[in-house]
Amino acid sequence: MKNVFGGALLFFSAVGFAAAQLPIDPELAAEIAKIKAIDNHAHPVRPFLGGDKDTDYDALPVEVMDPYTEPVRTREGSPLVIQAWRELFDYRYEDRAPEHVKELQERKKQLMKEKGEGYANWVLDQVGIDTMFANRVAMGKGISPPRFLWVPFEDALMYPLNNSSLAAKNSDYKTFYADEERLLKRYLKECGYTTPPVMLDEYLKKVVTSTLERHKRGGAIAVKFEAAYLRSLEFDNTSRAEAMRLYYGSRGTPIPDAAYKKLQDFIFRYIARECGRLGLAVHLHAAAGAGGYFHVAGANPMRLESVLNDPTLRKTNFVMIHGGWPFTREVAALLSKPNAYADFSEQTFMNYPRAVAQAIREWLEYAPEKVLFATDAYPFSEEMYWEEAAWVGATTGRQALGLALTEMMHDGEITRERAMELAHMVLRDNARKLYKWE
Numbered sequence: 001m002k003n004v005f006g007g008a009l010l011f012f013s014a015v016g017f018a019a020a021q022l023p024i025d026p027e028l029a030a031e032i033a034k035i036k037a038i039d040n041h042a043h044p045v046r047p048f049l050g051g052d053k054d055t056d057y058d059a060l061p062v063e064v065m066d067p068y069t070e071p072v073r074t075r076e077g078s079p080l081v082i083q084a085w086r087e088l089f090d091y092r093y094e095d096r097a098p099e100h101v102k103e104l105q106e107r108k109k110q111l112m113k114e115k116g117e118g119y120a121n122w123v124l125d126q127v128g129i130d131t132m133f134a135n136r137v138a139m140g141k142g143i144s145p146p147r148f149l150w151v152p153f154e155d156a157l158m159y160p161l162n163n164s165s166l167a168a169k170n171s172d173y174k175t176f177y178a179d180e181e182r183l184l185k186r187y188l189k190e191c192g193y194t195t196p197p198v199m200l201d202e203y204l205k206k207v208v209t210s211t212l213e214r215h216k217r218g219g220a221i222a223v224k225f226e227a228a229y230l231r232s233l234e235f236d237n238t239s240r241a242e243a244m245r246l247y248y249g250s251r252g253t254p255i256p257d258a259a260y261k262k263l264q265d266f267i268f269r270y271i272a273r274e275c276g277r278l279g280l281a282v283h284l285h286a287a288a289g290a291g292g293y294f295h296v297a298g299a300n301p302m303r304l305e306s307v308l309n310d311p312t313l314r315k316t317n318f319v320m321i322h323g324g325w326p327f328t329r330e331v332a333a334l335l336s337k338p339n340a341y342a343d344f345s346e347q348t349f350m351n352y353p354r355a356v357a358q359a360i361r362e363w364l365e366y367a368p369e370k371v372l373f374a375t376d377a378y379p380f381s382e383e384m385y386w387e388e389a390a391w392v393g394a395t396t397g398r399q400a401l402g403l404a405l406t407e408m409m410h411d412g413e414i415t416r417e418r419a420m421e422l423a424h425m426v427l428r429d430n431a432r433k434l435y436k437w438e
Ligand SMILES: [Zn+2]
Pocket: 041, 042, 043, 135, 376, 378
């Protein structure tokens, strides 16, 4: 009787609801809660302190997409939002009554004013994150080291030719390619050009390498590709001669998509090689993504295998951001490549803790030193802004990790000491080793 009644009560309490019945070892849970995490991937937004609104949190902002079916957890009206409000902003309600939401917005504004440039750091403190990797076009006031480390975008460099045929495929692509063209213009300008130089060699040296080196000098610890939003993750090994011919021969006029892809593939591998030389890890969105036109099969991390197997790219570390979902078992197999890593961001947002735990347990059983914690904190909507998303990602991530380690412990695979050690590795130590960063 007690249980049934308790269950019914919990149903009405957003906080109790989600916390209920996750069989995580209490000692392990306490330890995991204490560890100040390194967040391998997120999109924090600069606090609004007057002036221009921050638009640098993504190279391809997703709020402009065609309507599509969102997973239940992230839909408007998700109880997770209220939980996040209660935990972060002392929200006292269990509902979204307009007057309550208004009170919350006032509270947020007040906090931002009080904390000023320290607001984002304060958010990190609330969610137990020590350092957040900020995947942004540029850093800025209020989002700065040492709490935030920069991961800039390099996709734009892959599209120096006429993109009209690619952009014509659907309305999402139209926006995305326009975004990339705008960013390439910015990069060109920063290199002293208004249009891409005529010869590929000059483009590679004076634009691509220059941009990567400038990003490195600007504090980048890794670079990010959102390629899966634009094309397949299959980057073939195009010869230099063919790339030169394609680049030079197609000035201004669109070339067939398949031919253009070969050039993009060449540029991608060039960038990856340069990143190895510069000590920058390469982050790739490798998972299903937002939008009704997203090509899920094209984002299967197995498509990266020829890149991971390229001996000339073995000095480059690749991180499969979002850990390949739904192809998480494929990721486990790919972790056997010496330069392959994975984080479980996004999964912690779209999926429930048990599903995430199942996915990451296989990685933890296989190559635990290559598993990274991340939130993908992103300003998804007005009510699920980057702060709320950070809370959801951090909370679900810790629960999933706790569940996976508890199960491994119960099955006699690891000792309690090893479980504790693995928790520290996933939340902190693996990242510190990978990025050779103290
Ligand atoms: Zn992201």
